[in-house]
Amino acid sequence: MNRRVFFTLPLLLLSLLPHTLHAQARLAIYGAVGGEQSGLRNQPWTLAENAGFYVGLNQRGPLRLSIDARADLSSNANSGLLGPRLALRFPALPVKPYAEILIGFVDFSRTAAGLKAPNQFSPRAVFGADTSILPHLDWRIADFSYALNNSSNGDQAKTLSTGLVFRL
Numbered sequence: 001m002n003r004r005v006f007f008t009l010p011l012l013l014l015s016l017l018p019h020t021l022h023a024q025a026r027l028a029i030y031g032a033v034g035g036e037q038s039g040l041r042n043q044p045w046t047l048a049e050n051a052g053f054y055v056g057l058n059q060r061g062p063l064r065l066s067i068d069a070r071a072d073l074s075s076n077a078n079s080g081l082l083g084p085r086l087a088l089r090f091p092a093l094p095v096k097p098y099a100e101i102l103i104g105f106v107d108f109s110r111t112a113a114g115l116k117a118p119n120q121f122s123p124r125a126v127f128g129a130d131t132s133i134l135p136h137l138d139w140r141i142a143d144f145s146y147a148l149n150n151s152s153n154g155d156q157a158k159t160l161s162t163g164l165v166f167r168l
Contacts, residue, residue: 032163038076048074
């Protein structure tokens with residue numbers, strides 16, 4: 001699958017969001033690098049990137065509800081995911097933990113047997129934490145995702161990454 005599709009997917013999804021978002025809605029764009037284990041047989045951890053954005057929908061006290069769209073890219077698998085994001089933000093604490101449940105698709109590269117695995121439905125759970133380093137810049141300390149479905153050999157895909165978040 002062409003990588004341009006993964007970079008234009010967030011812009012397309014942003015254009016489909018309702019124009020009636022509350023005034024407190026915030027946009028954040030992020031990029032990260034780390035490792036991914038695709039869950040395919042005989043495929044080791046490989047270098048991976050993820051990029052995406054989230055838009056704040058609502059906040060109640062320390063809880064922040066957003067919608068997140070991301071692309072995970074590696075040599076073993078490429079995926080496009082979308083779903084709700086729930087973050088905690090306490091003014092006295094510098095770390096902002098978050099959790100997400102995302103759904104989308106994954107396109108696996110050729111397996112060790114030379115077979116091409118087609119696009120597959122891919123639900124994922126994502127957990128992580130950010131901390132502010134400048135007024136509109138956060139460091140994504142860790143972002144861990146875990147596939148909720150099995151690959152063909154019964155293993156789940158996993159990613160672990162770190163990066164930067166630009167809040168607008």
